[in-house]
Amino acid sequence: MKRKTFIRTLLIMTIIMVATSFYYLPFYVTKPGGAHELDPIVDVEEGYEDSGELMLTTVRMGKANIYAYLIASIRKYEYIFPEEEIRSPHESDKEYNLRQLNLMENSQQHAIEVAFKKANKPFHYNYKGVYVLNIYPSMPAEKVLEPGDRIIAVDGMNFDSSQEFIDYVGEKQADDSVEITFVREDKEYKKTIQLKAFPDAENKIGLGIGLTDDKEIVTDPVVKLNTEDIGGPSAGLMFSLEIYNQLIKEDITKGYHIAGTGTISEDGAVGRIGGIEQKVIAADNEGAEIFLAPDDEITEEEKKRHPNFESNYEAAKKTAEDIGTDMKIIPIKTFDDALNYLNTLKRK
Numbered sequence: 001m002k003r004k005t006f007i008r009t010l011l012i013m014t015i016i017m018v019a020t021s022f023y024y025l026p027f028y029v030t031k032p033g034g035a036h037e038l039d040p041i042v043d044v045e046e047g048y049e050d051s052g053e054l055m056l057t058t059v060r061m062g063k064a065n066i067y068a069y070l071i072a073s074i075r076k077y078e079y080i081f082p083e084e085e086i087r088s089p090h091e092s093d094k095e096y097n098l099r100q101l102n103l104m105e106n107s108q109q110h111a112i113e114v115a116f117k118k119a120n121k122p123f124h125y126n127y128k129g130v131y132v133l134n135i136y137p138s139m140p141a142e143k144v145l146e147p148g149d150r151i152i153a154v155d156g157m158n159f160d161s162s163q164e165f166i167d168y169v170g171e172k173q174a175d176d177s178v179e180i181t182f183v184r185e186d187k188e189y190k191k192t193i194q195l196k197a198f199p200d201a202e203n204k205i206g207l208g209i210g211l212t213d214d215k216e217i218v219t220d221p222v223v224k225l226n227t228e229d230i231g232g233p234s235a236g237l238m239f240s241l242e243i244y245n246q247l248i249k250e251d252i253t254k255g256y257h258i259a260g261t262g263t264i265s266e267d268g269a270v271g272r273i274g275g276i277e278q279k280v281i282a283a284d285n286e287g288a289e290i291f292l293a294p295d296d297e298i299t300e301e302e303k304k305r306h307p308n309f310e311s312n313y314e315a316a317k318k319t320a321e322d323i324g325t326d327m328k329i330i331p332i333k334t335f336d337d338a339l340n341y342l343n344t345l346k347r348k
Helices: 002-021 066-074 093-118 162-170 236-247 276-285 300-305 312-323 335-344
Strands: 024-037 042-044 053-065 079-082 123-135 150-154 177-184 187-194 196-198 201-206 209-219 223-225 257-260 290-294 328-332
Touching: 024 066, 024 276, 042 236, 053 066, 053 236, 053 276, 066 079, 093 123, 093 209, 093 236, 093 335, 123 177, 150 162, 162 201, 162 209, 236 257, 236 290, 236 335, 257 276, 276 290, 276 312, 290 312, 312 328, 328 335
Parallel strands: 053 257, 257 290, 290 328
Antiparallel strands: 024 053, 024 079, 042 223, 123 150, 123 209, 150 177, 177 187, 196 201
16 A cells, blocks of 8 residues: 555656646756867868867757756856846747847858958858848737748838838838838748837837848858857857868967857957856867957946956856866957967967
8 A cells, every 4th residue: 555655656746847847937047058169060162171179169048947947056057047138028939049040140240251351352241131030019010020031122122231221111100001022931922011109119110120131141262151050149259260260271270179259240359258157168078278268348337337247258267267177268359369369379
């Protein structure tokens, strides 16, 4: 009888644990991800080989169930974030994922542009239209457009940038209508949408979409990046270094395993990213010898609001000391900073 009671209790507990594991809290948990070699990800047509490795680093992130939340609350270098700190207001799962993939795509284009400029190779942009990132609730676009749609014309007119699109629509009045030509899953559609004032800004008229430029960089030689579902802009610096390394005859890795992170802008400036501590751990786990960290400047205003706020480089250096790694942490402000440092390395 006792055995049956024990089995019944164990079964009930198992069912409860399985059921509660599918109940998600309004939080996200992040933890160290991986360090991925860029050779299989970046392919420059007839590009040069390297003797070492350049690696991008990632953070694992997911919605928190009760067990993930409890584990993260006691583990070092696992962080818990309220949902509102990760997502924009009213943003769905699909919209969030599209935004991350769009950030990655922009990051790739900036990386290609920076590398090609430095290598004196030709490139240009083809503007494809306006990419719909998200839809504002209760606005006119909600019934017509979907995240991921590409608007290619308004009232039969094409534009050369999303700003031209915004300016044109912004000159309209509430209750005016526009004809939108858009592409969804390779099919073209035309729909008429009545404009409306935004609920929280009555002097602002629009469709009710979050948007960005949908453009394509064209290069010679051709560059292909296989990023699959890697999202966000934080791999920009490492992409630019890998592309540049394949464009030039000299190998900038000199036989070293070099990891890093940081956004990249069109002018080569390297920007701050999230999860720097976790990325240092990921790089160390994969045997990186050097870690390139954004050396962002903290303003006086930021220091007043957040006294414990520190730069990516400072946080990375503290983490490296804490985990006892021999990996060198190098502060980087620009693409040229990274190249200048790599040029000082002695070839293995």
